[in-house]
Amino acid sequence: MSTLEHPVSAERQVPERPTERREPVFVFTERQTSEKSELARRFLETRSRLNLNVEKVGNFLVKRFYNIDHNAYLEGVLPAKTKELMGLVASACLRCDDCIFYHAIQAYRLGVPRAEQEESLNVALVVGGSIVVPHLRRAYELLEELYS
Amino acid sequence: MSTLEHPVSAERQVPERPTERREPVFVFTERQTSEKSELARRFLETRSRLNLNVEKVGNFLVKRFYNIDHNAYLEGVLPAKTKELMGLVASACLRCDDCIFYHAIQAYRLGVPRAEQEESLNVALVVGGSIVVPHLRRAYELLEELYS
Amino acid sequence: MSTLEHPVSAERQVPERPTERREPVFVFTERQTSEKSELARRFLETRSRLNLNVEKVGNFLVKRFYNIDHNAYLEGVLPAKTKELMGLVASACLRCDDCIFYHAIQAYRLGVPRAEQEESLNVALVVGGSIVVPHLRRAYELLEELYS
Amino acid sequence: MSTLEHPVSAERQVPERPTERREPVFVFTERQTSEKSELARRFLETRSRLNLNVEKVGNFLVKRFYNIDHNAYLEGVLPAKTKELMGLVASACLRCDDCIFYHAIQAYRLGVPRAEQEESLNVALVVGGSIVVPHLRRAYELLEELYS
Amino acid sequence: MSTLEHPVSAERQVPERPTERREPVFVFTERQTSEKSELARRFLETRSRLNLNVEKVGNFLVKRFYNIDHNAYLEGVLPAKTKELMGLVASACLRCDDCIFYHAIQAYRLGVPRAEQEESLNVALVVGGSIVVPHLRRAYELLEELYS
Amino acid sequence: MSTLEHPVSAERQVPERPTERREPVFVFTERQTSEKSELARRFLETRSRLNLNVEKVGNFLVKRFYNIDHNAYLEGVLPAKTKELMGLVASACLRCDDCIFYHAIQAYRLGVPRAEQEESLNVALVVGGSIVVPHLRRAYELLEELYS
Numbered sequence: 001m002s003t004l005e006h007p008v009s010a011e012r013q014v015p016e017r018p019t020e021r022r023e024p025v026f027v028f029t030e031r032q033t034s035e036k037s038e039l040a041r042r043f044l045e046t047r048s049r050l051n052l053n054v055e056k057v058g059n060f061l062v063k064r065f066y067n068i069d070h071n072a073y074l075e076g077v078l079p080a081k082t083k084e085l086m087g088l089v090a091s092a093c094l095r096c097d098d099c100i101f102y103h104a105i106q107a108y109r110l111g112v113p114r115a116e117q118e119e120s121l122n123v124a125l126v127v128g129g130s131i132v133v134p135h136l137r138r139a140y141e142l143l144e145e146l147y148s
Numbered sequence: 149m150s151t152l153e154h155p156v157s158a159e160r161q162v163p164e165r166p167t168e169r170r171e172p173v174f175v176f177t178e179r180q181t182s183e184k185s186e187l188a189r190r191f192l193e194t195r196s197r198l199n200l201n202v203e204k205v206g207n208f209l210v211k212r213f214y215n216i217d218h219n220a221y222l223e224g225v226l227p228a229k230t231k232e233l234m235g236l237v238a239s240a241c242l243r244c245d246d247c248i249f250y251h252a253i254q255a256y257r258l259g260v261p262r263a264e265q266e267e268s269l270n271v272a273l274v275v276g277g278s279i280v281v282p283h284l285r286r287a288y289e290l291l292e293e294l295y296s
Numbered sequence: 297m298s299t300l301e302h303p304v305s306a307e308r309q310v311p312e313r314p315t316e317r318r319e320p321v322f323v324f325t326e327r328q329t330s331e332k333s334e335l336a337r338r339f340l341e342t343r344s345r346l347n348l349n350v351e352k353v354g355n356f357l358v359k360r361f362y363n364i365d366h367n368a369y370l371e372g373v374l375p376a377k378t379k380e381l382m383g384l385v386a387s388a389c390l391r392c393d394d395c396i397f398y399h400a401i402q403a404y405r406l407g408v409p410r411a412e413q414e415e416s417l418n419v420a421l422v423v424g425g426s427i428v429v430p431h432l433r434r435a436y437e438l439l440e441e442l443y444s
Numbered sequence: 445m446s447t448l449e450h451p452v453s454a455e456r457q458v459p460e461r462p463t464e465r466r467e468p469v470f471v472f473t474e475r476q477t478s479e480k481s482e483l484a485r486r487f488l489e490t491r492s493r494l495n496l497n498v499e500k501v502g503n504f505l506v507k508r509f510y511n512i513d514h515n516a517y518l519e520g521v522l523p524a525k526t527k528e529l530m531g532l533v534a535s536a537c538l539r540c541d542d543c544i545f546y547h548a549i550q551a552y553r554l555g556v557p558r559a560e561q562e563e564s565l566n567v568a569l570v571v572g573g574s575i576v577v578p579h580l581r582r583a584y585e586l587l588e589e590l591y592s
Numbered sequence: 593m594s595t596l597e598h599p600v601s602a603e604r605q606v607p608e609r610p611t612e613r614r615e616p617v618f619v620f621t622e623r624q625t626s627e628k629s630e631l632a633r634r635f636l637e638t639r640s641r642l643n644l645n646v647e648k649v650g651n652f653l654v655k656r657f658y659n660i661d662h663n664a665y666l667e668g669v670l671p672a673k674t675k676e677l678m679g680l681v682a683s684a685c686l687r688c689d690d691c692i693f694y695h696a697i698q699a700y701r702l703g704v705p706r707a708e709q710e711e712s713l714n715v716a717l718v719v720g721g722s723i724v725v726p727h728l729r730r731a732y733e734l735l736e737e738l739y740s
Numbered sequence: 741m742s743t744l745e746h747p748v749s750a751e752r753q754v755p756e757r758p759t760e761r762r763e764p765v766f767v768f769t770e771r772q773t774s775e776k777s778e779l780a781r782r783f784l785e786t787r788s789r790l791n792l793n794v795e796k797v798g799n800f801l802v803k804r805f806y807n808i809d810h811n812a813y814l815e816g817v818l819p820a821k822t823k824e825l826m827g828l829v830a831s832a833c834l835r836c837d838d839c840i841f842y843h844a845i846q847a848y849r850l851g852v853p854r855a856e857q858e859e860s861l862n863v864a865l866v867v868g869g870s871i872v873v874p875h876l877r878r879a880y881e882l883l884e885e886l887y888s
Contacts, residue, residue, distance in 0.1 A: 129573025277721025425869025
């Protein structure tokens with residue numbers, strides 16, 4: 001009766017793969033990032049303030065979603081760096097400034113060089129078209145502050 | 149270091165609300181629904197076949213996502229019927245035929261009358277515009293088979 | 297020669313269903329809502345100001361669209377409360393902050409409890425993914441002001 | 445208490461503009477178009493069949509939406525040809541094959557030359573990006589049948 | 593091995609069509625537009641400032657994309673005016689305020705009358721639904737300043 | 741008077757960066773891929789047939805767009821493998837089956853292991869939500885054929 005899962009009968013049960021997800025190692029803290037870039041500082045501050053409000057409510061499903069989201073970007077088969085850049089591409093294609101800022105900052109904190117951020121944004125630009133351009137401009141403004 | 153969650157310090161930890169989610173009671177089984185409607189039968193069959201393939205892989209994150217998705221439509225503060233109709237509205241706005249079929253079938257199985265399905269699709273039509281119309285047409289074809 | 301309608305010949309003309317749509321009864325006025333929440337006040341004020349400008353122009357098609365949109369949320373087969381929450385889900389999935397604020401405010405004014413607004417947003421979060429999260433955060437900020 | 449409209453007080457009531465919308469004159473009938481192109485024929489047939497089903501239900505809001513949609517493409521300040529091409533651009537950007545086919549066929553029936561259809565699709569391609577390409581390919585297949 | 597192109601063999605190589613694209617003639621400069629409308633001024637200023645930053649980087653692919661984008665709106669088979677209005681429709685459907693402002697300003701600068709801008713927005717409203725309304729309101733505010 | 745570019749004056753002209761883009765080396769040809777998977781074969785065949793039709797027309801702007809799209813996935817600062825996976829994530833988030841199949845096949849042809857494809861799809865699933873699930877199911881069906 002589940003929503004997406006078909007009831008799982010015994011014979012097709014598969015042993016869960018070893019999942020060697022690990023927390024990534026950041027080169028810069030959020031604080032250091034905020035000191036480098038005023039745009040990053042303002043973004044991170046607003047996000048923290050609003051997240052506090054969400055956490056205070058303690059909604060069960062939101063907590064689980066946050067948790068699964070956290071898991072998706074851990075070190076795994078693909079490096080965390082690559083997955084943060086994938087998050088950047090997805091965010092730019094779906095045209096979410098907050099999400100773009102978040103993943104560009106995470107990638108910066110992991111030590112991703114600027115040229116890799118730009119090349120990721122190129123993929124998003126070609127896939128998503130000129131509608132991505134206003135977001136690209138704002139992303140470049142952030143990158144300028146972070147990497148100069 | 150989490151992705152969406154800010155590290156949760158002790159003082160703003162909030163006791164998780166009592167979560168009285170329950171499995172909904174279906175009026176019709178998937179089999180009965182398939183016997184009523186050829187469109188439903190074909191959809192459910194394909195979906196089961198493809199889901200088996202996904203489950204066989206046993207991807208950890210996919211399993212957790214399926215689980216959270218299942219949870220979102222349980223009886224809770226809002227009735228399961230209402231939430232399936234919300235899923236229908238969201239699916240029609242985002243223009244996903246498979247998702248529309250899924251939620252229309254779930255709503256049917258829960259005993260939602262046809263007029264409520266139509267009124268939900270009206271909200272989606274007004275919010276989403278004429279781009280929703282081709283999906284509305286196909287949804288009406290399914291409703292015709294299910295409710296006649 | 298119509299755009300979406302096939303020319304309707306006599307034999308398949310169907311008597312229009314009795315349409316017992318009624319204006320909903322609001323528990324709070326817009327003014328009371330504005331006094332409760334600064335975020336709501338600013339939103340409603342900007343919206344009124346811009347809508348005045350639209351009305352002044354008197355564009356025929358815009359007027360008809362506004363009219364049909366108004367109709368979609370009246371008391372009908374489904375309660376107005378439920379349809380405002382459906383509007384909220386659709387708005388969150390389509391990631392429109394103005395639309396989210398509008399429907400959350402309407403639901404509040406109709407007496408919908410906070411927990412139902414949250415559960416509706418959960419459906420949107422699961423359907424729409426993490427790209428919905430920044431909008432969820434801002435919605436929660438509004439809910440905090442409205443319901444505290 | 446309206447959804448999008450603010451209650452309209454007397455002093456800002458504006459006389460409705462003279463609205464000289466007229467039905468456009470088609471160069472080709474749907475039948476002639478179907479004889480020219482097998483893709484058009486199949487599309488128009490399915491659309492008619494499904495629309496019949498929608499009309500049979502006689503949903504009040506759907507009828508009004510169909511009506512407003514019909515109005516949007518009439519001869520007006522802008523020629524019907526231009527507006528059908530705008531519908532084509534919007535459909536391609538929003539990636540709806542049915543909508544693309546519909547507007548490409550309407551434009552063809554109005555006597556729009558192929559080169560104008562292509563140039564409209566170019567705008568959609570640049571605005572919408574490579575995600576538009578699969579739809580562009582299918583649109584070109586239809587254009588090939590219609591204009592050869 | 594190309595991404596979208598199939599390797600082009602000699603026999604199906606087609607001589608490139610004569611492409612008589614020309615720069616359009618503007619009735620108003622950006623400066624004149626900025627003097628007419630404060631909203632336009634602020635938009636153009638921010639856009640110029642951010643574009644300078646993008647150009648400074650000199651990313652090869654971005655430059656080429658900007659170039660192709662520029663080409664799409666030149667005088668061609670369709671007048672530049674029409675294509676700017678198509679850009680407006682696409683931008684409104686995809687709900688990008690910056691893009692809407694850009695194309696509305698370009699259309700104004702080319703001498704497009706206000707009524708044509710409104711009728712284009714009507715197409716976008718019907719195709720895209722009520723989710724377009726907040727953007728329509730802001731577009732009307734700009735049009736009010738530009739054309740009054 | 742350009743569309744996206746501000747007129748570039750001499751003093752902020754920047755020397756174009758050395759662009760060491762190279763064609764990637766494929767492990768499998770399209771033919772080998774088609775022999776491995778029936779789903780891939782059908783997809784590639786349809787795509788080739790429709791692309792031929794597009795090429796025959798020789799539209800200038802389409803050709804340039806195809807060219808820029810080809811460039812975006814070459815070996816560069818980021819490996820071609822990574823960029824194809826980014827294309828996969830973007831395609832899944834934007835819910836384009838053709839695009840998903842294309843990039844999954846390209847990644848396979850470049851020697852990307854299945855687990856990396858799955859982990860990329862996980863990012864898309866979390867970013868894009870349950871609306872991505874029907875596409876994920878079809879992607880897994882393709883992966884099953886390609887990698888078994």
